Amino acid sequence: MGKIRIYELARELNMTNTELVDRLHEIEYPVKSHMSSIDESDLPDVKAKLSGKKKAAKLEEKRIKPTVIRRRRVKTVKKPKIIEDLSQPEMVVEEAPTIAAEETTDKEPKIEEATKPVLKEEIPQETAAEVPEDTVIPDEAVAESVEKEAPETKKPESGKPAKKKKKDTPAKIIKPAPPPKETDPAEIKKTPAKPKRPVRKAVAAKPAPPAQEPSLKGKKKKGHKKTEPVEPDRKFFKKKISFRKKEVIEGKDLYSGRSKRLRRGKKGPKSKMDKGLKPQITTPKAIKRRIKIDDTIILAELAKRMGIKANEMIAKLMSLGVMATVNQTIDFDTAVLVSTEFGYELEKASFEEDNLLKAVEDDPKNLTERPPVVTIMGHVDHGKTSLLDVIRKTRITELEAGGITQHIGAYNVTTPKGQVVFLDTPGHEAFSAMRSRGAKITDIVVLVVAADDGVMPQTIEAINHSKAAGVPIIVAVNKIDKDNADPERVLRELSENGLVTEEWGGDTIFVKVSAKENTGIDDLLEMIILQTEMLELKANANKLARGHVVEAKLDAGRGPVATVLIQEGTLRAGDSVVCGIHYGKLRALLNDLGQQVSSAGPSLPIEVIGLSGVPSAGDELVSVTDEKDARQISQHRVRKQRSVDLAKTSRLSLDGLFEKMKTGEVKDLNLILKGDVHGSIEALKDSLSSLSNDEVNINIVHGATGTITESDISLAAVSNAIIVGFNVRSSPKVQEMANEEQVDIRYHNVIYDVIKEIRDAMLGLMSSTFEDRTQGWAEIRDVFHIPKIGTIAGSYVTEGNFQRGKLVRLLRDGVVIYEGKLSSLRRFKDDVKEVQNGYECGIGIENFNDIKIGDNLECYYTEEIKPELD
Incomplete structure (x- = not known):
């Protein structure tokens, strides 16, 4: 059921907000202000009661109707009617006092206050009240007095159209009625000030009896002497002015209750004009009172869209028990709660992201064979990268710091039996997330186990990742050329973990290889191709590309660079893509050898350049038809992520307070991590955060790819943090700034050294x-x-x-x-x-x-x- 606001109903009933609120209070309908709401179900009953009130108001208005009509007709009176009335001057003289008498009977106390001073000035002038009507003195000497009186003479004449009262006037021409009003000279100054308003109309009333003017021209001076009888007219007119004044008060009292403001002499007419010029409160239609917002919204923005002052909304939230500031982000439920109080309806704006990025089912006719994606996994130093070097005929191991792989490498290898894409994952325990991603985007896992070392913790972890992803495993028993090699031990230990060789009746392929001696490599490739044929890997290349980010980094010369493995479709240079919260138009595509290519099909690893930022490893890259759509999706994701972060408010409970009191002695070791690729930063965060204990808490203030910049130094100085540079360096200018700010920068290229140094720093913070x-x-x-x-x-x-x-x-x-x-x-x-x-x-x-x-x-x-x- 909808609601309607008080000011909307007031506009509909042609009433002021204050009047309607007062009326609602009279009929005992609970409202607080003009911003309150009335249910539509109660609206007919409320209107019925209000209509009864209006009738009562009209009855009160009838009691003073002569004055009100007289006042309104002054503006619309036609001259011919006035001329006819002026032709009977004697009747006018009678009507003026009679109307005054009638009004005095109704409002004697008010009339006395306004007219007593007039009689004190010239009481005997009442006897000559007929003279100004007969003569209509236009004398220049009497200009000042007559000009003030003339407009007033017109208004009593304007009252003549009500000729029904002329029949009663002869009996009511009682001139003794005004004499008791011989006090309060204070209003003598007030009454002459009012007539200035109708002076312009008096000029039109004077030419009414032109036939009598020639006979009166010779009596101008005498007429001036007869200004004494004109004073009674002024007196009566002042009475009428006072009535007019009182009329205004009464009218305003009836309609708006502003009598106090209008009783001030000169502000009556101005207030009426102001009322006409007062801007009307616009009420939006019901359909415009529905607002669509996201999951969260800033309070100031919500108030602006609702057309309500922010402080009013804050006060309403406080009354509802929610403390909020103007720039605070509130969730959807809180926004609905406060908007309902103001009569608005909120709807969740559903962004059509799924429609824009909707995956289309492929027609089997369009599917073609694609190369397999093979991920090499295993424990550290078991020879994974060395095995890949032999396959690719490269020397990657020598390029890795410390001889351990700290990045995911994606390589496209052309073998005599077809193309194979290899992903080389780190074996160190810190890179568990990388291994997990490698297992999810691969087709086949090659598990490398050293024959002299056997099954190790990361070997078991790799098995679990592969099983969770449902990927078939091929075991490569490496280092069989060593004297202490024991392949049977490897078979036995792997069987305990669910990998049973085909020789023992299992379904797992085992291949004995030696990367150092280059033996068994062809057998391994043959098994990979055989497994690929069994999987029947196919993809549609004639569609918009989709893929996943394997690794990402910030290059000093090229900007954000992401290694993407295409899963379906074809990615071309110049395509508009969305990748996580970033978007862009691809400027260039590079293959695993660093050569620029124009397109990349399914299962091919490619480096893309042109994104707006460095995406996270594992983000999905989707190609779209229009860059505008890509920008819109990216902005929506950024806004949503930012709103979620801002909406996280910490509410302190007693238990939470106790916990904070207990952890008051905990020391924080703030770190800023800068690395060459996103995966390394991720691994460092996980490894260092796990070092936290009851005494020292490792707090990662910031982690990003790229070189160390001046902003990093400023952040470290403010947060009292140590900067750890992993495979990155700082410029001399940045180093100089770090020395000035006394910021400690540590450079490392092996993750072991980083962990060891942070452990030593923690020991320094821990109390003995x-x-x-x-x-x-x-x-x-x-x-x-x-x-x-x-x-x-x-x-x-x-x-x-x-x-x-x-x-x-x-x-x-x-x-x-x-x-x-x-x-x-x-x-x-x-x-x-x-x-x-x-x-x-x-x-x-x-x-x-x-x-x-x-x-x-x-x-x-x-x-x-x-x-x-x-």
Whole structure:
């Protein structure tokens, strides 16, 4: 059921907001202000009650109707009617006082206040009230007085059209009625000020009786003397002015309740004009009161779209128990809650991203064979990259720092039996995410196991990744050329993990190879091709390309560069693509050899240049027909991700507060990671974050690809962080800035070194522990009191030794009485540094003299134990 706002209903009923609110209060309908809402189901009942109120108001209006009609007809009175009325001057004289009398009967107290001062000035002028009507004195000498009176004479005449009252006027021509109004001269100044408004109309009233003007021209001076009778007219007119004034008050009282503001003399007509010029509150249609928003929205933007002041919305949220600021992001549920209070409906804007990126099912006729994607996995140093070197006839291993692979390499190898795409994944434990991605985008996994080392932790992990992805596994038993090689051990250990060789009745292919001796390589390739034929790998090349990012980096000269493995379709230079939150128009495509190509088909690894940013490894790259669509999708994803991040508000509970109090002593080690490729940064984040413990928390402030820049130095200076550069360096200018800001930059190219150094830094932040080590025991056999020195314990060392300056405990009946420092140690009269077991000595305890025979002394020292990381 919809709702309608109070100001909308007021506009519909041709009423002011204040009046409608007052009326609703009178009929006991609960509303707070003109922004409140009324249910459409209650609307007929409310209108019915309000219509009853309007009728009552019209009855009150009738009581003062003569004055109101007279006031309104002044503006629309036609001159011919006025001329006819002016032809009867005597009746006008009678009507003026009679109407005044009628009005005085209705509103005597108000009339007295406005007209008493007039009679005090010239009461005898009432007798000559007929003279101004007969003569219509246009005398120049009387201009000032008559011009003020003339407009007023017209208004009583304008009242003549109501001729029904002329019949009653003869009986009501009671001139004694005004005499009691002979007080309050305060309004004498007020009444002449009002007539200035209708002065222009008085000019039109004077020419009404032109036939009498020639006879009156000679009596101008006498007419001036007869200005005394004109004063009564002024008096009566002032009464009418006062009525007019009161009329305005009464009218406003009835309609808007603004009598106080209008009682100020000159602001009555102005307020009426202002009312006409007042801008109307526009109420949007019901369809325009539906707003579409995303999952989150900034409060200020929502208020702007609803046409409501932000502070009003904040106040409403506070009343609902939600604390928010103008620039704060609120979720969809909160936005719906507050918008309902203001009579708006919110809808979730569903971005048609799925329609733009919808995958189309391929027609089997369009499918063609594609090369297999083979991922080489295994434990570190088991020879994965060396095996790939032999296949590609390259020397990749020598290029990797420390001889370990720290990137995913994608290579297209042409063999005598066809093309094969190889993905080389790291074997180090830190690169688990890379291995997981490699297993998801591959067709076949080649598990490399060293014959001399057997199954290791990363070998088992690779098996689990492959099984989770449902990818067939081919086991390559490497290093069979070594003297300590034991292939049977490898077969046995792998069978325990679910990989049983075909020789033992299983379904897993085992191939014995030696990358160093280049043996068994052809057999391995043959098995890969055989497995490919069984899989029947096909793809449609005649469609928009789709693929996944294998690796990404920020190149200083080329910008963001992403290694993409195409899964379907054909990617061409110049295509518009969307990749994660980034988009772009591809400027160039490079194959695994660094050669520029114009297109790349399914299963081919390709380097793309032209993205707006560095995507994350694993992001899907989709080609679209229009760059505008790509930009729109990218902006939507960025906006959505940013909104989700901003909407994460931390609400502090008592439990959370307690946890924060407990972790108050935890020290943070802030790090900024910069690497050459995104995968290395990801691996570093995972490895370093796992080092956090109860005392030191590893906080990765920022991690990105590319060289170390000045902004990184500024961020490190503000956050008190250490910058770790992995396979990247900084320029001399940046290094100089780092020295000025005292920012520590560490450069590494092997992940082992990074982890070791961060562990050492954590040890420096961790507090050491202290343990007491007992050095000796002694028994007190005598006590000596020496003046100015204190009490000396004559002791016998029963175990260990006592040394001067060490700590000592005094025990009495097994209870520690005092702990302090050993101040003096003597044998006979000589000071000694140490007393061994079995000797007697005199022992003095610093600042303690309550020593008794039979007490025991323990000599000990405190040893610092440095922290260790598991």
